[in-house]
Amino acid sequence: MVLGKFFRFLFDSILPRRCRKCGQILTNEGELCEKCLSELNFIYPPYCKKCGHPLTDSENSGKMLCAVCLSRKRSPFRMSRSALYYDDASKNLILAFKFMDKTENARLLAAMLKVAGEDIFAAGADVIVPVPLHYTRLIKRRYNQSALLAYELGRYTGLPVDCSSLVRHKKTRPQVEFSGTERARNVKKAFSVRHPEKLAGKRVVLIDDVLTTGSTLRECAVALKKAGVRSIDTLTVARVC
Numbered sequence: 001m002v003l004g005k006f007f008r009f010l011f012d013s014i015l016p017r018r019c020r021k022c023g024q025i026l027t028n029e030g031e032l033c034e035k036c037l038s039e040l041n042f043i044y045p046p047y048c049k050k051c052g053h054p055l056t057d058s059e060n061s062g063k064m065l066c067a068v069c070l071s072r073k074r075s076p077f078r079m080s081r082s083a084l085y086y087d088d089a090s091k092n093l094i095l096a097f098k099f100m101d102k103t104e105n106a107r108l109l110a111a112m113l114k115v116a117g118e119d120i121f122a123a124g125a126d127v128i129v130p131v132p133l134h135y136t137r138l139i140k141r142r143y144n145q146s147a148l149l150a151y152e153l154g155r156y157t158g159l160p161v162d163c164s165s166l167v168r169h170k171k172t173r174p175q176v177e178f179s180g181t182e183r184a185r186n187v188k189k190a191f192s193v194r195h196p197e198k199l200a201g202k203r204v205v206l207i208d209d210v211l212t213t214g215s216t217l218r219e220c221a222v223a224l225k226k227a228g229v230r231s232i233d234t235l236t237v238a239r240v241c
């Protein structure tokens, strides 16, 4: 382990730094080359102050809420924020992180989460909780991408990270295989909280990589509410708009 760290240090100091996305040798200070950075579509204001959905200028009057949030009476979430639009550019970055062992991307993506989550952290948060994988998938993939994001975000924000209380007890099919209402059915009652006392009364920031229909995050919210959390915010790297 110590030797591993030593070699890592040696490599880092000898080898040129490369772009996290395309692998090109970096000449700038960041983690991405100029080209890859310019291709990413960050979500900037104006966006709905509740769900984070980008607002058009015509909607951007008065309350800063989107039409859905204005009409919906209850949402399980206090606020939702995402760093990027989910498109080809962000998709490649996230898929590499998720399936190709590019775990070193966690730091870069977590830095984006910290910026995107500014409103959440300003409003106050107590604990960061990643969307869990079922243990069988965790064994297969060896790491939970959301947990890696959560740990890095914890380092950036100084907030504690709880990766063990919220569990996915039901083995579900990957959400990409379904659409719309099928997604909601797929994850129905899939989550539970193992140590409710650890989360009761806390303001939870729920972390995932992509927000698509929100079914997974909403099911997590059902379990978290049952455990008595005070509020839930969601923070995702990208969202389908």
Ligand SMILES: [Zn+2]
Residues within 6 Å of the ligand: 019, 020, 021, 022, 023, 024, 032, 033, 034, 035, 036, 037
């Ligand atoms: Zn690049």
Ligand SMILES: [Zn+2]
Residues within 6 Å of the ligand: 048, 049, 050, 051, 052, 053, 065, 066, 067, 068, 069, 070
């Ligand atoms: Zn909204």
